[in-house]
Amino acid sequence: MLTQEQYEFYLQEGYVTVPDLFSTSQLSAVLEAAEQNAYGGKSFAEFKTELNANPDLENTLRLPGAGLGFAGPRAEFCDIPTGVEIVDQVLEHDPFLDALEQLLDTPDIHYHHGYVYVRNGRIDRKAPTKPEIEFHLDWAKPFIPPHPDWQRYGHIQAWVFLDDIDKDCAPVRLVPGVHDKMGDILRVIEDDGLGFGDIRKVPHAYRFADIRKILHAQEPVSITGKAGSVLFYSGHTPHAAQPFADKDKQRAVIFFSIGRRDTMAWTSTGKREGEAIRRLKPFLGKTTSRVRSLFGWPKPGDAMYTPTSVELIKNAYPEMDVSDYL
Numbered sequence: 001m002l003t004q005e006q007y008e009f010y011l012q013e014g015y016v017t018v019p020d021l022f023s024t025s026q027l028s029a030v031l032e033a034a035e036q037n038a039y040g041g042k043s044f045a046e047f048k049t050e051l052n053a054n055p056d057l058e059n060t061l062r063l064p065g066a067g068l069g070f071a072g073p074r075a076e077f078c079d080i081p082t083g084v085e086i087v088d089q090v091l092e093h094d095p096f097l098d099a100l101e102q103l104l105d106t107p108d109i110h111y112h113h114g115y116v117y118v119r120n121g122r123i124d125r126k127a128p129t130k131p132e133i134e135f136h137l138d139w140a141k142p143f144i145p146p147h148p149d150w151q152r153y154g155h156i157q158a159w160v161f162l163d164d165i166d167k168d169c170a171p172v173r174l175v176p177g178v179h180d181k182m183g184d185i186l187r188v189i190e191d192d193g194l195g196f197g198d199i200r201k202v203p204h205a206y207r208f209a210d211i212r213k214i215l216h217a218q219e220p221v222s223i224t225g226k227a228g229s230v231l232f233y234s235g236h237t238p239h240a241a242q243p244f245a246d247k248d249k250q251r252a253v254i255f256f257s258i259g260r261r262d263t264m265a266w267t268s269t270g271k272r273e274g275e276a277i278r279r280l281k282p283f284l285g286k287t288t289s290r291v292r293s294l295f296g297w298p299k300p301g302d303a304m305y306t307p308t309s310v311e312l313i314k315n316a317y318p319e320m321d322v323s324d325y326l
Contacts, residue, residue, distance in 0.1 A: 131242070161227050
């Protein structure tokens with residue numbers, strides 16, 4: 001559980017960074033797996049050595065479409081579940097789920113999507129060219145504008161820091177304290193034509209041509225933290241990438257989008273593609289009943305679970321421990 005101070009900070013500012021929610025020992029193997037995936041079986045240090053020995057490689061890997069984007073230049077997986085057990089188990093961490101339930105004000109929460117997200121300064125191509133541009137609200141369907149009851153009719157973005165992220169390491173920038181005003185802000189911007197990205201041209205997000213034109217805006221803040229920290233922010237919070245000040249650093253996180261089950265039809269950001277769906281079934285067979293409920297399974301004790309239905313589940317998932325459903 002978060003402290004009362006952390007919870008109240010989130011309600012006021014629309015985000016909160018929680019240090020040490022994971023231990024570094026929990027995440028060291030996850031970071032290793034993320035780097036091996038990002039850099040074609042190499043650590044980040046080994047990848048930098050390869051770049052130094054092959055100067056032309058930077059330009060080759062910097063080309064649009066190289067790899068799977070979010071996960072790194074040579075990534076074989078990006079969406080979670082990945083099929084790599086040590087990575088997928090990050091979602092099973094009970095203190096992490098406890099914090100999400102507290103921030104969403106319900107024990108009934110729903111998984112939207114998750115990514116392995118690895119950037120590094122040597123080949124990074126995602127950063128904006130000016131500090132006031134590229135701020136956006138993340139994609140959601142069915143494109144209903146931000147609701148005044150932001151805590152219920154919204155979702156949470158959660159970034160699990162796999163390594164230390166300092167000011168030189170392209171920390172995400174976000175605008176605090178506007179999450180509960182976004183409906184009014186968007187209406188004024190649309191009416192006045194002030195810097196609002198056309199949703200018809202940018203169908204996956206609300207984007208702002210210039211964050212300085214948002215009413216009530218505070219100065220954007222850069223989110224830094226040690227490995228094991230988690231950044232939680234409301235899907236109503238404008239945020240943006242920024243360039244690496246130190247080109248020899250990387251930023252590695254596991255990124256999740258989670259919402260309330262009772263409003264999932266309004267807030268879902270599900271992006272799972274065919275390959276991710278194929279990985280989902282074996283993951284469901286191995287994970288916990290608590291995590292399965294994030295993917296739409298009724299919780300243990302639901303009337304759906306009868307001796308016959310549990311037998312059918314066991315037949316479909318021979319590896320599953322179904323004792324919670326009996």
